[in-house]
Amino acid sequence: MSLPKGKHIFGTVKVGERGQIVIPKEARDLFDIKPGDTLLVLGDEEQGIAIAKADVMQEVAIKILKGLGGFKPDDK
Template identity: 45%
Template sequence: MKKVKRSSVVEPEFYGTATVGTKGQIVIPNEVRKRYDIKTGDKLVIFSGEGGVIAIMKSDKLNDLLKGISAIAK
């Protein structure tokens, strides 16, 4: 049987909390912005899942993921 490497999606990391402000905005913790190279003006994609899970991904990373899936499908 082929061994599958676990990803951070399977084992999420906790970075703290964020409070929703009066305009519906949240501040992404500095440690997260540094780790994922999130800069002012970057576009982020927001997903939701079962049980109230919300995930955020840089849009350029989503594009890379979709291109990879498309290449595999060909």
Template identity: 45%
Template structure:
């Protein structure tokens, strides 16, 4: 897929929902973020702003403050 007019470190792409309503993250994006099978992403959705997939560690402190440390499967340990 050609990357025309997009600054380095950014990617623009369309994805299609498959038969099980799953998406495939483009290879270039997986490589950009070193994503592989078994990695976890945090999905955030807002009717007005859309959907975002992010590294859950980036938002761990915020989620701990909002939900409490016990919301994590590991009980909140880092």
């Protein structure tokens, strides 16, 4: 079974005793996740957890605010 273009299944991970997981190398490479990067963890009780690079989410938030008129041109 092939996945639609741009969709990926990277496998499973186990949660360690300290609540940590390892992001699979293929996912780190594809999304350019490097040591020291800040990730944003989002949750939906019905759909689950999503992880995104914080800088990408900041760019999205700025675009949304600009679209709503809540962002001044000198802000960024």
